[in-house]
Amino acid sequence: xxxxxxxxxxxxxxxxxxxxxxxxxxxxxxxxxxxxxxxxxxxxxxxxxxxxxxxxxxxxxxxxxxxxxxxxxxxxxxxxxxxxxxxxxxxxxxxxxxxxxxxxxxxxxxxxxxxxxxxxxxxxxxxxxxxxxxxxxxxxxxxxxxxxxxxxxxxxxxxxxxxxxxxxxxxxxxxxxxxxxxxxxxxxxxxxxxxxxxxxxxxxxxxxxxxxxxxxxxxxxxxxxxxxxxxxxxxxxxxxxxxxxxxxxxxxxxxxxxxxxxxxxxxxxxxxxxxxxxxxxxxxxxxxxxxxxxxxxxxxx
Numbered sequence: 001x002x003x004x005x006x007x008x009x010x011x012x013x014x015x016x017x018x019x020x021x022x023x024x025x026x027x028x029x030x031x032x033x034x035x036x037x038x039x040x041x042x043x044x045x046x047x048x049x050x051x052x053x054x055x056x057x058x059x060x061x062x063x064x065x066x067x068x069x070x071x072x073x074x075x076x077x078x079x080x081x082x083x084x085x086x087x088x089x090x091x092x093x094x095x096x097x098x099x100x101x102x103x104x105x106x107x108x109x110x111x112x113x114x115x116x117x118x119x120x121x122x123x124x125x126x127x128x129x130x131x132x133x134x135x136x137x138x139x140x141x142x143x144x145x146x147x148x149x150x151x152x153x154x155x156x157x158x159x160x161x162x163x164x165x166x167x168x169x170x171x172x173x174x175x176x177x178x179x180x181x182x183x184x185x186x187x188x189x190x191x192x193x194x195x196x197x198x199x200x201x202x203x204x205x206x207x208x209x210x211x212x213x214x215x216x217x218x219x220x221x222x223x224x225x226x227x228x229x230x231x232x233x234x235x236x237x238x239x240x241x242x243x244x245x246x247x248x249x250x251x252x253x254x255x256x257x258x259x260x261x262x263x264x265x266x267x268x269x270x271x272x273x274x275x276x277x278x279x280x281x282x283x284x285x286x287x288x289x290x291x292x293x294x295x296x297x298x299x300x301x
Contacts, residue, residue: 001025001026001067001068002025002026002028002064002065002066002067002068003020003025003026003027003028003066003067003068003069003070004027004028004029004030004060004061004064004066004068004069004070004108005017005020005027005028005029005030005045005069005070005072006030006031006052006069006070006071006072006073006099007030007031007036007071007072007073007074007113008027008029008030008031008036008041008045008047008070008072009029009031009033009036009037009038009040009041009047010031010035010036010037010040010072010073011040011169011171011173011174011175011211012072012113012166012169012211012214012215013029013031013036013040013070013072013073014036014040014041014042014173015171015173015211015212015214015215016070016072016214016215016218016219017029017041017042017045018042018215019212019215019216019218019219020070020219021042021044021045023219027044027045027046028045028046028048028060028064028066029041029045029046029047029048030048030050030052030057030060030073031047031048031049031050031073032049032050032051032073033049035175040173048060051095052071052073052091052095052096052098052099053090053091053094053095053098054098055098057098057099057102058098058101058102058105060102061102061103061105061106061108062102062105062106065106066102066103066106066108067106067108067109068108068109068110068111068222069099069102069103069108069109069110069111070110070111070113070218071096071099071110071111071112071113072113073091073095074091074092074095074113074143075087075088075091075092075139075142076139077139078118078137078139078140080139081137081138081139081142082137082138085138088138088139088142089138089142089145091142092139092142092143092145092146093142093145093146093149096112096145096146096149096150097149100149100150100153100161103159103161104153104157104159109159109160109161109162109222110150110159110161110162111161111162111163111164111218111221111222111224112146112147112150112161112162112163112164113163113164113166113218114143114144114146114147114163114164114165114166114228115139115140115143115165115166116165116166116167116207116230116231116232116269116271117140117167117168117206117207117266117269118135118136118137118139118140118143119133119134119135119140119143119144119165120132120133120134120269120271121133121134121135121136121140121266122134122266122267122268122269123268123269123270123271124268125270125272126207126234126270126271126272127230127269127270127271127272128230128272128274128275129165129228129229129230129272129275131272136266146163147163147228150162150163150226151226154226159226160224160225160226161226162221162222162224162226162227162228162229163227163228163229164214164217164218164221164228164229164230164231165228165229165230165231165271166209166214166231166232167206167207167208167209167230167231167232167233167269167270167271168181168182168183168206168207168208168209168232168269169181169209169210169211169214170183170184170208170209170210170211170291170292170295171183171210171211171212171291171294171295172211172294172295172297172298173211173298174211174295176188176189176299182206182239182242183208183242183246183292183295184295184299186242186243186246187246187250187295187296187299188299190246190247190250190252190254190299191250191299191300195254195255195256195257196243196246196254196256196257197256197257197258197259198239198240198243198256198257198258198259199239199258199259199260199261199262199265200239200258200259200260200261200262200265201240201258201261202238202239202240202243202256202258203238203239203240203267204238204239204265204266204267204268205236205237205238205239205267205268205269205270206236206237206239206242206266206269206270207232207233207234207235207236207237207269207270207271208233208235208237208242208288208291209231209232209233209284210284210285210286210290210291210294212285212286212291213231213284213285213286214231216282216285217229217231217276217280217282220280220281220282221280223280224279224280227279229275229276229279229280230271230272230273230275230276231271231273231276231282232270232271232273232284233271233273233284233288234270234271234272234273235270235288236268236270237288240256242288243256245288245289245292246292246296248289248292249289249292249293249295249296250296250299250300
């Protein structure tokens with residue numbers, strides 16, 4: 001297939017690009033390189049430096065005759081979404097509409113990268129796709145809005161765009177700065193011999209899924225007839241457990257610095273992935289221990 005990957009120079013996007021190339025697809029990356037890196041784009045893929053909000057995206061997708069679009073480009077920093085909600089909406093809502101417009105012009109199918117934790121909010125039990133949606137920041141709201149636009153276009157035009165709600169994704173090439181996940185932050189500090197912070201008691205729990213497993217799910221989702229699926233592990237790991245596991249992967253013995261709990265931090269966010277197993281035949285392959293070992297290998301000095 002001839003594929004376009006928005007945000008393909010970023011962390012998750014670069015792994016998706018590699019998986020598409022390995023499958024034998026022709027891959028075109030659309031990225032501003034504001035947070036993505038040119039070196040993340042394999043030489044076999046074609047990079048187009050372009051903002052998804054730009055009208056030129058529609059012309060590019062039409063010129064390429066794209067058959068599929070993986071839409072990963074986003075304003076992904078929760079803190080930025082709180083401080084600058086208009087920017088968050090411009091990128092995540094209006095940008096997604098531009099991608100939909102481009103796809104509609106050539107009949108391309110979209111797989112949209114959404115978010116689990118930021119949409120469901122606090123989870124007493126693993127959240128299913130039908131669980132209440134209670135975003136605590138504009139980021140979650142803008143992603144949910146993107147999902148609803150996809151569903152509207154599916155009803156209006158008979159398209160089959162699909163959305164994947166990712167858990168906390170980690171793995172090689174994740175930037176330990178900016179909107180980084182905690183795994184990248186821990187490994188970045190451990191690689192520099194610095195002390196890591198654990199906020200509150202360290203009892204907050206998250207669902208950590210390896211980026212390679214996420215890439216496999218993304219490719220498989222092109223077989224979906226629309227809809228929304230959770231992509232995670234269904235396993236809860238506390239911040240303190242994660243820190244200990246990162247230290248074990250790095251071969252380091254060090255105590256964390258306990259810092260005051262942060263206002264607004266979720267206490268528990270875990271996804272139920274039953275539906276992904278039923279509809280995609282997908283399940284995560286990397287255990288947390290294996291995934292952390294692979295990730296540390298990319299951080300190790």
